[in-house]
Amino acid sequence: MNNQPPGTALGNILVVDDTPENLRLLSTMLTHRGYAPRCVINGQMALRACNSNPPDLILLDIMMPEMNGYEVCQHLKSEGKTREIPVIFISAKDEVFDKVNAFAVGAVDYISKPFQFEEVLARIESHLTLRNLQKQLKEQNLLLQEEISSRLAVEKTLHEKNLILQEEISTRRAVEKALQEQNLLLQQEISNRQRAESALLKSNQELARSNAELEQFAYVASHDLQAPLATIASYAQLLEKRYKDQLDSQAIKFIGNIVHGCTRMQSLIDDLLEYSRVGRSHKPFELVDCNDAIQQTVANLQGAIRDTEAVVTYSNLPAVVGDISQLVQLFQNLIGNAIKYRRDAPPAVHIAACKQEENWLFSISDNGIGIALQHQERIFQIFQRLHTQREYSGTGIGLAICQKIVQRHGGCIWVESEPGQGSTFHFTLAD
Ligand code: ADP
Numbered sequence: 001m002n003n004q005p006p007g008t009a010l011g012n013i014l015v016v017d018d019t020p021e022n023l024r025l026l027s028t029m030l031t032h033r034g035y036a037p038r039c040v041i042n043g044q045m046a047l048r049a050c051n052s053n054p055p056d057l058i059l060l061d062i063m064m065p066e067m068n069g070y071e072v073c074q075h076l077k078s079e080g081k082t083r084e085i086p087v088i089f090i091s092a093k094d095e096v097f098d099k100v101n102a103f104a105v106g107a108v109d110y111i112s113k114p115f116q117f118e119e120v121l122a123r124i125e126s127h128l129t130l131r132n133l134q135k136q137l138k139e140q141n142l143l144l145q146e147e148i149s150s151r152l153a154v155e156k157t158l159h160e161k162n163l164i165l166q167e168e169i170s171t172r173r174a175v176e177k178a179l180q181e182q183n184l185l186l187q188q189e190i191s192n193r194q195r196a197e198s199a200l201l202k203s204n205q206e207l208a209r210s211n212a213e214l215e216q217f218a219y220v221a222s223h224d225l226q227a228p229l230a231t232i233a234s235y236a237q238l239l240e241k242r243y244k245d246q247l248d249s250q251a252i253k254f255i256g257n258i259v260h261g262c263t264r265m266q267s268l269i270d271d272l273l274e275y276s277r278v279g280r281s282h283k284p285f286e287l288v289d290c291n292d293a294i295q296q297t298v299a300n301l302q303g304a305i306r307d308t309e310a311v312v313t314y315s316n317l318p319a320v321v322g323d324i325s326q327l328v329q330l331f332q333n334l335i336g337n338a339i340k341y342r343r344d345a346p347p348a349v350h351i352a353a354c355k356q357e358e359n360w361l362f363s364i365s366d367n368g369i370g371i372a373l374q375h376q377e378r379i380f381q382i383f384q385r386l387h388t389q390r391e392y393s394g395t396g397i398g399l400a401i402c403q404k405i406v407q408r409h410g411g412c413i414w415v416e417s418e419p420g421q422g423s424t425f426h427f428t429l430a431d
Contacts, residue, residue, distance in 0.1 A: 014055040016046040043067030077106035219276040222269040233262035271397035278404040290317035297331040314351035333398040338366035365424040371417040
């Protein structure tokens, strides 16, 4: 069997024999058959040759001086580098050859002299083939082991990735669950809010309807009260005029009380009508110069200003969009109160306005009697008064009208005050 490429030897064979003739014979035969034989004549040389360049096979003579074949073989089998080299013993015909010992020390085969070349070649060839197959098997084994370990590594990586993936999946599931729960809560919140909003809308509508009804009622009631009231007052006055001489002083005082009561009721009705008119007005808004509105107000209050020697000042006021007659009424109620609720000194009233982000902040300050903190909210409610008629006349409707006008213009109104230190009424109007 010669599968070697041309120019390369079939195998590197070490021939060990102390008989030069044998060496020559074997060397010639092997060279002739395409092998590359090396020849040595004793055991020591054989070990050295194997160590420097291990052959593919060794033909080893048994009977040699100093170191016999068994010993050489034992040495070779004890070294890792040479352990795998197949050794075929060569025994002379007359030698006492111990086959059992030969195999025990590691030989793969034996040949008896005289050689039959074909037998020698056949044995060499079969052992070389075996050796090659062993080598191949070993290499394949190595490759297989590499393959297995790389597969194991891949499997391990895959397993790790799988674990990470499973963790990722369970985290995602947890997140999804949390999201779903939050979503549910959010949906509940939304439907709660929607319910609350629709309830609010309903109650707002209800409030607007009942406000409108109230305004209508206040208007109708006050309007219808005026005629009988005028009748009572005029008949009382007629009574006094016609029967003055027949009545005693007490009766005349009673009639005076009736007339006074009618006058008071008339002013209450007037203010109530005014109050109900604010919400019912459909006059379109226009640009109003507040300086003009104040001038008109001051003119309307001329009598009170003269009587009390009041000083009304104002700095440059802006123009706003609104209902001029309602704005005049607003200024008039506030400046009128500032004059009415005065102390001994002549009233000093100042009107100012400053620009805020989206609106104007107006302030009307006075040097009057001031208002205690606990009353500062309720004075804006209808009929809320802090004084008797004897102390200060009034109906308790003026500030409620102011609040309604400001709200109708999209603003709000409040007061800052201290008893004895004067008051400042603030209100906002859209720019
Ligand atoms: P009226 O003046 O007719 O009583 P208002 O609604 O105008 O009604 O005012 C309500 C109450 O607020 C008044 O009775 C008064 O006690 C108090 N008030 C209003 N303006 C002032 C002010 N500038 N200084 C002190 N008190 C005031």
